[in-house]
Amino acid sequence: MPVHGDLSIVFHGHRGGEAQLTWGQRFIWDIIMRLAPRDEHLNLDVVVPVPEGVDVEGVREALARLIETHESLRTRYAVASDGSPRQILVQSGTLPVELREAAGEPDPSSAAPAGPLVRALTGRRFDLTREPPVRIGVVTREGAPAHVVMAMSHMVADGRGLHVIERDLTALLSGGAGSDGVALSPGRQPLDQAAFELGDEAAARIRTRAVDHWRRSLRRFPPSMFLGTATASARPRFWHGHLTAPALPVAASIVAAAQRATVPSVILTAFCSMLSHRLGSPHLSFVIRTANRFQPGTADAVGHLSQKAPFTIDLSGADFPERVARVHRSAVTAYWNGCYPPQELGDLLADEASRGRHLQLDTTLNVVPGDFAAVPGPSGQPAAYLAELENSSRYRVLDRREDEDVALFVNIEPPDGMSLLADTRYFAPAEIEAALRAIQRIVVKAALGEADPWTGVDEIGLPVRSACEEPERTEAVT
Known part of the structure; x- marks a missing residue:
């Protein structure tokens, strides 16, 4: 009709x-x-x-x-x-x-x-x-x-x-x-x-564990990972770019199978490697988005359950397989500690500010739920196949705007997408594309067995901007 x-x-x-x-x-x-x-x-x-x-x-x-x-x-x-x-x-x-x-x-x-x-x-x-x-x-x-x-x-x-x-x-x-x-x-x-969050004993335990994890983690956070790296911004100041990266899931699946890891952990490792190279430091502290769907009845819940959790990593002295292992452990810890009243994180940040440490928490990585399944390439020709896929990548600018509250926000979007929203004081418009392409290049080089796949950052042409201040590290975060 x-x-x-x-x-x-x-x-x-x-x-x-x-x-x-x-x-x-x-x-x-x-x-x-x-x-x-x-x-x-x-x-x-x-x-x-x-x-x-x-x-x-x-x-x-x-x-x-x-x-x-x-x-x-x-x-x-x-x-x-x-x-x-x-x-x-x-x-x-x-x-x-x-x-x-x-x-x-x-x-x-x-x-x-x-x-x-x-x-x-x-x-x-x-x-x-x-x-x-x-x-x-x-x-x-x-x-x-x-x-x-x-x-x-x-x-x-x-x-x-x-x-x-x-x-x-x-x-x-x-x-x-x-x-x-x-x-x-x-x-x-x-x-x-x-009702669960207000009155259930399990929720109280989840809340206490998460807030304690935040309290310990914040001691390792700098005010911003990008201190001392700012240049003049573009106008509008914030740019959002997207890369369709068909080589990413294929290469990440190869690495994940070889190292008994997950595809998201491999991609997160590549992001950390890119950012570490960019900042000239093996020590990274940022936040990742957590799905918070481990409680009964939440897997298919329609609502906003996602929050953020602290992610800290030291890549010192690690080859790529060891980096994947460290990143995976840190990510699992973060994912289990992302469910808490946001007001309590605000209290922790206020406490840090009272001590003269004004933490911005301005860098976020989000792995969007979905299927990263990749179609395997022809057997015996991974290099040629991955090169063909990488060459077919497509970049586009999604948006430009003047008002945001982030330095860097990265979305990993299955099956083969990545987007990066950046303050152009820290990543110039052309560097946003370079950063996304560098993440894909690192994973491709790791899939081909190269010992130092993060050299892909240099190949892409993303320059180093070393931060001027290291975070305080008084204890390990578990």
Whole structure:
């Protein structure tokens, strides 16, 4: 049935309620508030094709079921009289849907016709205390639904939660008018996560362990890893570049298999090697994003559970296999210590500041959840195959903006993507591309068995900018 006029989604959940923010919600809330009113670049989107034969009623039913199932999609926010943010679960309501007719020739395999609608829905910030955190659109072709577009505030979901939304919407649309028969298994809902964090003994142990780990780790952090390396910035000051790196998962899989490591650990090691070379120091201290999905019911939870944890590493005297082993151990420790009230980290930082140490925590690495599976190349020709893949890498600038609160933010995006958001005082625009290419080159050289694969940084042409201050190291961090 062709779509004419307006469309709206009416939903009826099984409960409403109110609670304090979860630790993960408060983590992303604080980031959004720091960047407001220019935080729209944090918005998320999902684009799902509508299978042939599914009409507007099928789309409406699928979206209503999705919103009813995953409570984060119908959670609003308010600020209490004491200034603390609260989450308010709306039981029933209506969401408008923006319709947009696709232009150009039809291509069922391409989401490109949805691009203009994605940009329209994600390109403006969410006023979280005044509007729902979700905007919905449908791209039509000759009046029939072709793609569903969902734009969301980052409050709704982290990377894993976004994957669950896309997976479940795809399943519901494939069910068509019979979407009531599609089985969904929602994970722990935000209200339940808040209750767990507030009153469960296991949560108290998790919290204490994580805060203690932060306290020990901060003693090894410098104010910034980039002290003394600044040059004049570009305008706008912050640039965000992306490299499609097809050699990365193939080479990382070879190294991981040889060293009994994980692909993310290999890529993280290459990042550390690049950064160590760049700064002229084997000692690194930054933060990594943690998924925080090790508790029962959280694996498929739609919500923002991700936070940050401290990562410290000493690469002194280590060849690449030993670097991988050290990085893996440090990463596992960090991942197990990333679940805590963000306000308590603020207290620790304030305590450090009272001692004259103003820590910026301005460098972050995030491994986006997903599948790094790579298609192996022809046997006996790894060098030629990896060179061919590396030569096919594609770089593009995603964004330039004036307001951010990072020195460096790296996303590792399966299956073969990497992005780097940098303050151009520390990485000039051309050096952003060079840094991403250097990470791939290091992994390729390691896959080919070269003893010092970090020489790939020199081959790419990323210059050294030595920091002027070493961090205090009074004890090992475990």
